[in-house]
Amino acid sequence: MALLKTEKLEYFYQDGDRRRRILKETSVSFDKGKFYTILGQSGSGKTTFLSLIAALDEPKAGKILFEGKDIKKIGYEQYRRDNISIVFQSYNLVPYLTAMENVLVAMSITDNQLPDNHQEIAYNLLDYIGIDRTKADRKVNQLSGGEQQRVAIARALSTNVDIILADEPTGNLDEEMELEIVEIFKELARDHGKCVIVVTHSNDIANQADQTFYLKKGELKAYE
Ligand SMILES: Nc1ncnc2c1ncn2[C@@H]1O[C@H](COP(=O)(O)OP(=O)(O)OP(=O)(O)O)[C@@H](O)[C@H]1O
Numbered sequence: 069m070a071l072l073k074t075e076k077l078e079y080f081y082q083d084g085d086r087r088r089r090i091l092k093e094t095s096v097s098f099d100k101g102k103f104y105t106i107l108g109q110s111g112s113g114k115t116t117f118l119s120l121i122a123a124l125d126e127p128k129a130g131k132i133l134f135e136g137k138d139i140k141k142i143g144y145e146q147y148r149r150d151n152i153s154i155v156f157q158s159y160n161l162v163p164y165l166t167a168m169e170n171v172l173v174a175m176s177i178t179d180n181q182l183p184d185n186h187q188e189i190a191y192n193l194l195d196y197i198g199i200d201r202t203k204a205d206r207k208v209n210q211l212s213g214g215e216q217q218r219v220a221i222a223r224a225l226s227t228n229v230d231i232i233l234a235d236e237p238t239g240n241l242d243e244e245m246e247l248e249i250v251e252i253f254k255e256l257a258r259d260h261g262k263c264v265i266v267v268t269h270s271n272d273i274a275n276q277a278d279q280t281f282y283l284k285k286g287e288l289k290a291y292e
């Protein structure tokens with residue numbers, strides 16, 4: 069059974085009396101242990117799609133199934149809290165907290181038990197992603213854009229959930245850092261069994277995915 073499945077997902081925005089259809093009967097499925105990418109032009113609806121599968125917004129029609137269960141029945145909030153981690157396009161960090169504290173806050177959101185040494189884990193995760201101890205203790209509004217991006221990724225990795233969603237997570241990073249981050253996503257999927265879904269404009273990232281989808285005119289198609 070697929071970990072996550074969408075069935076005829078529909079979404080539109082209402083512009084006055086005009087409806088702008090963003091997703092048209094989108095049916096697609098995602099498995100554990102795989103690294104997926106979603107490509108598509110700016111404005112094609114990639115972020116919209118991610119917010120639906122993250123249960124941050126509700127589809128106009130169609131269903132999203134998690135392990136075969138309708139997420140509406142599970143309850144959007146519970147589904148999100150227990151299963152989803154998101155790295156947003158605009159990092160969504162808490163500016164007055166340090167990098168380490170931002171990771172801690174994320175760890176405490178899920179119902180999953182916090183490990184005893186959670187501070188240590190937060191520092192280690194940050195270090196893993198290239199934020200040393202000095203920077204980890206700095207408020208995030210005193211970090212560069214690329215560094216904040218990394219904190220956002222460390223935060224997403226800190227909760228022990230099955231689905232990691234990322235919206236252009238490497239947009240502000242140089243090529244070398246981008247490759248390192250892609251390695252981390254691959255590792256999370258292949259060694260830790262996560263389902264990793266990344267929206268990107270980068271063909272280099274897409275080339276490393278197990279499967280790539282292309283969003284065009286409201287349709288999400290597997291990329292050959
Ligand atoms: N709240 C909203 N109300 C009306 N239209 C919206 C709203 N949010 C997004 N849109 C429009 O819906 C379309 C899809 O937006 P979305 O953010 O999903 O695109 P995207 O593929 O993520 O683009 P980008 O690559 O630039 O991030 C765009 O044309 C956008 O302007």
Ligand SMILES: [Mg+2]
Pocket residue numbers: 114115116157235
């Ligand atoms: Mg977007």
